[in-house]
Amino acid sequence: KATVSVLNxxxxxxxxxxxxxxxxGHALAFGTWPGRQQPGQNRPxxxxxxxxxxxxxxxxxxxxDCAWKYGNEKAVGEALTQLPRAEILVAGKLWWTHWDTPxxxxxxxxxxxxxxxxxxxxxxxxxxxxxxxxxxxxxxxxDMERLVDLGLVRALGVSNxxxxxxxxxxTYAKHxxxxxxxxxxxxxxxxxxxxxxxxxxxxxxxxxxLALGLLKDPVVAGVAAEAGATPAxxxxxxxxxxxxxxxxxxxxxxxxxxxxxxxxxxxxxxxQMARLNGLSKQDLGLAHKxxxxxxxYNVALYS
Numbered sequence: 376k377a378t379v380s381v382l383n384x385x386x387x388x389x390x391x392x393x394x395x396x397x398x399x400g401h402a403l404a405f406g407t408w409p410g411r412q413q414p415g416q417n418r419p420x421x422x423x424x425x426x427x428x429x430x431x432x433x434x435x436x437x438x439x440d441c442a443w444k445y446g447n448e449k450a451v452g453e454a455l456t457q458l459p460r461a462e463i464l465v466a467g468k469l470w471w472t473h474w475d476t477p478x479x480x481x482x483x484x485x486x487x488x489x490x491x492x493x494x495x496x497x498x499x500x501x502x503x504x505x506x507x508x509x510x511x512x513x514x515x516x517x518d519m520e521r522l523v524d525l526g527l528v529r530a531l532g533v534s535n536x537x538x539x540x541x542x543x544x545x546t547y548a549k550h551x552x553x554x555x556x557x558x559x560x561x562x563x564x565x566x567x568x569x570x571x572x573x574x575x576x577x578x579x580x581x582x583x584x585l586a587l588g589l590l591k592d593p594v595v596a597g598v599a600a601e602a603g604a605t606p607a608x609x610x611x612x613x614x615x616x617x618x619x620x621x622x623x624x625x626x627x628x629x630x631x632x633x634x635x636x637x638x639x640x641x642x643x644x645x646x647q648m649a650r651l652n653g654l655s656k657q658d659l660g661l662a663h664k665x666x667x668x669x670x671x672y673n674v675a676l677y678s
Contacts, residue, residue: 403611403638404466404580405436405631406624407451423626428454430628432463435635440556440580440622441488442468442499443480448487456489465490466554468499468534469519474510477518481527495554496522497532501540512540513547520550532556535666538571545575556580559619560610561595561654562587563664573618581614583665584621594654598647604640611637613651 407424424447428439432454441451455465465488473480481496498519503509522528532554533541545551555572559565559581572579589595590606599609607623611634614621623634643651657664 402438402578402620403436403615403635404438404440404620404622405431406440406582406622407447408440408442408445408582408624409447419626422450422453424450425453427624427626427628427631429457431631431635432458434628434632435638436631437462438464438466438620440466440582441484442470442497443473443484444468444470444499448484452488452490460490464494466495466497466532467493468497470499471503471508474503474508474515477515478522478525478527481522485527492526493528495530495532496528497534497554497556498536500535501533501537502535512544516544516548520548523550530554538568541572541575552577554578554580556582556622558583558664558666559614559617559621560584560586560589561592561613561651562589562656564617564652564655564657566655569617569619579619580622581619582622584610584614584623586665589654592654594650598643598650601647602640602643604637605633607634608637608640609643609651612640612643613648616643616648 405428407428409419409424428451431439439451439455441448455463467481467484467488469477469480481493485491485493496519498515501512519528519531523531530553531550533544533552534556535558536544536555541552541555553576555577557565557568557572557579559569559579560583565581569579569581585607589610592606595606595609599606602609602612604612607630611621611623615638621637625631625634
């Protein structure tokens with residue numbers, strides 16, 4: 376497993392991602408979102424996530440993306456407590472139902488995960504499911520900053536923020552967000568928001584990197600064959616070359632190992648990157664996006 380130089384990230388981001396990058400050659404995150412439950416489908420048992428996180432660590436992952444909303448923090452924590460804390464990056468997220476009590480929510484998540492601090496703690500979304508729960512962002516961010524001052528959190532992040540709101544936040548934040556997690560994949564590359572965030576010193580993490588049938592896309596398959604890699608590895612490599620940290624997940628150890636090995640896939644050629652970039656369907660509407668906030672919250676976050 377090669378070690379590469381740390382990219383030009385802010386000091387706080389750099390120290391929190393150092394272990395992950397040293398471990399896999401580039402910061403790759405292991406996600407713990409169970410996914411949307413389909414009718415008649417049962418969610419994985421808790422111990423499945425305990426085993427999955429342990430297998431992901433064994434495969435080489437050192438960055439673990441968690442959230443209260445995912446409903447599996449205790450199961451994930453069963454694995455995290457068995458791992459060397461100094462070697463791993465643990466991320467948590469504040470859901471809107473806890474906006475009035477960020478400290479209590481943060482402490483509860485830390486307890487469930489079995490860790491004493493978060494390397495990064497996100498505002499999971501700028502939206503709420505109930506208008507009466509909405510708080511002025513400058514007030515909410517002040518409460519988030521207090522978590523850093525208390526030593527519960529080392530760095531702050533945001534998720535699913537539109538550029539305008541993000542730009543506004545940066546004008547008054549004492550502890551500026553150094554991570555921005557958004558949906559990124561070839562069908563929805565989110566190029567403008569990615570560049571906007573990176574230009575302001577943030578690490579961009581891309582969730583749902585293998586979504587919406589991309590693994591079966593003939594263009595992806597063609598590039599994979601040329602690169603001597605699997606479709607999943609090509610999709611993750613595409614993210615890495617755009618300076619994005621992909622957040623992949625799997626309950627299957629062999630898939631976690633496959634995904635982690637994307638860091639060792641040789642760089643894709645300019646022509647191969649162009650072919651993958653050409654898959655963008657972002658201009659065709661939100662049908663090509665996994666998380667549709669317009670449907671969920673009546674907010675066009677990426678318009």
